[in-house]
Amino acid sequence: MTGVSWAPPVPRVDPAGAPARPMSRLLSATLVLLVGILLVHVLFETWAQVITGPTSKDPRANLENAPQWPKQLKTALYLGLALLTVVKVVLDRQWRRFRTAADLALLVLGLVMLLAGVVNDSSVTLMGESLFVYFRGVIVFYALRAADLDHTLVRRMLVPVGVVVGVNVVLALVQMVAGRPAHSALGWVDLTWADQSRAQGLQPHPNHLGHLLGLALLGFIAWVAARDRVRPLWWVLATVVAIAMSATQSRESLLGVLAAGVVVAVLVRRGARRVLTVCLIVVLCTAGQIATRPDNRAEWERRIGNAFSGLHTPAGSEQLPSAGAPSASPNPTAPASGRPSGPSATTGPNASSTASPRPSTSPRPTGSPRPAASARPSGPAASATPAPAAARPAAPVREIRVLYLQQAARILPRQPVLGFGIGQFGGVVAEKDNPNWHKNPKFGPEGFNRYGFHAVQVDSFWLHLVMEVGLLGLAVYLVWLAMVTWPLVARVRRDRRLTRAPDEATVWGIAAMVFACLVGFLSPSMEDPLLPPLLWTIVGLAWWAAGRPGSAGTVPADPAPGSVDRNGAEADTRILSTNEILAQARFARRPHHPR
Numbered sequence: 001m002t003g004v005s006w007a008p009p010v011p012r013v014d015p016a017g018a019p020a021r022p023m024s025r026l027l028s029a030t031l032v033l034l035v036g037i038l039l040v041h042v043l044f045e046t047w048a049q050v051i052t053g054p055t056s057k058d059p060r061a062n063l064e065n066a067p068q069w070p071k072q073l074k075t076a077l078y079l080g081l082a083l084l085t086v087v088k089v090v091l092d093r094q095w096r097r098f099r100t101a102a103d104l105a106l107l108v109l110g111l112v113m114l115l116a117g118v119v120n121d122s123s124v125t126l127m128g129e130s131l132f133v134y135f136r137g138v139i140v141f142y143a144l145r146a147a148d149l150d151h152t153l154v155r156r157m158l159v160p161v162g163v164v165v166g167v168n169v170v171l172a173l174v175q176m177v178a179g180r181p182a183h184s185a186l187g188w189v190d191l192t193w194a195d196q197s198r199a200q201g202l203q204p205h206p207n208h209l210g211h212l213l214g215l216a217l218l219g220f221i222a223w224v225a226a227r228d229r230v231r232p233l234w235w236v237l238a239t240v241v242a243i244a245m246s247a248t249q250s251r252e253s254l255l256g257v258l259a260a261g262v263v264v265a266v267l268v269r270r271g272a273r274r275v276l277t278v279c280l281i282v283v284l285c286t287a288g289q290i291a292t293r294p295d296n297r298a299e300w301e302r303r304i305g306n307a308f309s310g311l312h313t314p315a316g317s318e319q320l321p322s323a324g325a326p327s328a329s330p331n332p333t334a335p336a337s338g339r340p341s342g343p344s345a346t347t348g349p350n351a352s353s354t355a356s357p358r359p360s361t362s363p364r365p366t367g368s369p370r371p372a373a374s375a376r377p378s379g380p381a382a383s384a385t386p387a388p389a390a391a392r393p394a395a396p397v398r399e400i401r402v403l404y405l406q407q408a409a410r411i412l413p414r415q416p417v418l419g420f421g422i423g424q425f426g427g428v429v430a431e432k433d434n435p436n437w438h439k440n441p442k443f444g445p446e447g448f449n450r451y452g453f454h455a456v457q458v459d460s461f462w463l464h465l466v467m468e469v470g471l472l473g474l475a476v477y478l479v480w481l482a483m484v485t486w487p488l489v490a491r492v493r494r495d496r497r498l499t500r501a502p503d504e505a506t507v508w509g510i511a512a513m514v515f516a517c518l519v520g521f522l523s524p525s526m527e528d529p530l531l532p533p534l535l536w537t538i539v540g541l542a543w544w545a546a547g548r549p550g551s552a553g554t555v556p557a558d559p560a561p562g563s564v565d566r567n568g569a570e571a572d573t574r575i576l577s578t579n580e581i582l583a584q585a586r587f588a589r590r591p592h593h594p595r
């Protein structure tokens with residue numbers, strides 16, 4: 001086939017079914033090994049920073065002052081994966097494998113992002129750093145596609161990750177029972193989450209642990225959807241994981257698991273009852289936490305109330321002290337540490353955050369250099385003088401995400417097509433380049449009011465994306481994700497037509513993508529250190545499973561030349577050589593043992 005393919009290509013088969021060349025096998029094993037090391041590393045990264053050096057309660061100060069070797073090691077792993085992937089593709093001449101619609105969509109997305117940066121005066125360095133943060137997880141996806149995977153390699157990669165997940169589950173349960181001492185025993189300096197009775201395990205934030213356990217539960221959901229019988233022990237283990245996830249109080253993870261579970265139940269109807277049973281277990285565990293733990297219940301009530309307050313008293317409705325950008329107040333609602341000093345604010349990476357309406361500037365992190373003059377001047381906000389506190393009317397505590405979305409709806413129409421440029425709004429790259437990014441006059445004379453929220457990233461990936469690349473970039477990004485997911489959906493639907501069980505890895509990939517897209521509304525998870533490598537590992541394995549000839553021990557009939565199946569997926573009509581035909585025949589005659 002010479003054009004663009006919609007579906008994952010069938011894995012490469014060497015002539016006459018001969019084993020791959022030693023160098024190719026070595027590269028495949030090395031790629032899988034590096035992916036496994038990377039996954040384990042990101043699960044320990046922040047905790048390693050805490051126990052190996054001084055850290056601050058201010059997440060922005062930790063960008064420069066905390067030990068940097070875990071981040072440097074992670075970057076080296078990503079770059080090593082990218083380099084070895086290119087070498088593997090060149091060595092095996094696998095260019096045909098990377099001509100799918102998803103690859104083309106990613107190329108277009110990259111060009112749109114670069115265009116958004118160029119027209120908004122982002123520097124080359126800024127654009128490069130931003131693209132790396134946006135797409136570093138995708139390197140894992142391409143590494144797994146380049147590797148010649150088999151069940152042994154996949155198992156060796158996932159088993160250590162599963163062990164680390166189990167450790168986090170145990171620690172979350174201990175933190176749920178013991179509270180603050182269990183957090184302190186692990187060396188955590190910031191005990192914000194302990195004070196809120198939220199388990200975090202070895203992760204920097206309870207939501208990160210919620211994402212990890214949510215993906216694990218979705219793996220179980222995919223597995224039970226493809227099985228006719230499941231042993232009771234597996235249900236017990238899934239319930240334990242659900243209890244640990246409920247201890248994180250991660251509302252976005254709860255919603256993500258439930259939404260993805262419903263999608264799986266619709267796609268795999270034969271397992272819908274078991275899938276919905278898992279969803280019910282998750283709901284009951286969360287309800288049990290709310291019913292039996294008053295602090296948990298109070299936190300849920302406070303967050304829901306703050307969201308409604310934000311709708312009733314939107315951003316900008318409060319009286320500002322001057323016509324300039326938000327100025328520093330004598331009594332800021334959120335401390336410079338970026339953590340709450342009381343019930344009026346809750347901050348941290350992808351936290352469910354609230355803040356009162358008193359505007360406050362974002363002070364420079366301790367120890368960070370003062371940003372030099374750049375193409376993005378801080379604007380008139382720098383000289384604004386605070387008004388007396390008595391002149392400011394009191395306003396209710398409001399959900400920070402609601403306030404940010406309201407501001408974005410007002411600011412984005414200034415530059416709706418390509419946004420304000422990558423690396424210039426509310427992300428880790430913008431914060432490192434210019435801690436006063438929110439005073440950019442492009443956002444208007446008042447800048448972007450952070451409402452005393454001092455986390456490194458704004459608390460919504462989709463908000464961050466649309467503000468940096470505009471509606472055009474957002475549309476292309478969604479098309480790219482659709483192109484990645486559609487071949488998996490088509491494979492599951494084809495299996496359903498043939499009345500056979502789908503491959504659980506394929507179902508897991510669909511569920512993980514739904515989960516990630518939904519939690520991206522309430523957290524910066526799609527560009528966090530943790531979720532992207534986990535997500536793209538699952539999706540990479542799903543593409544491998546969907547591209548294998550046959551499923552559940554059978555091989556589908558070859559399509560007619562030039563045919564298109566009912567799902568609109570273009571059939572692979574290339575002519576096989578005699579040796580390739582013999583190799584496929586040998587594969588079909590192999591005994592397939594039940595899983």
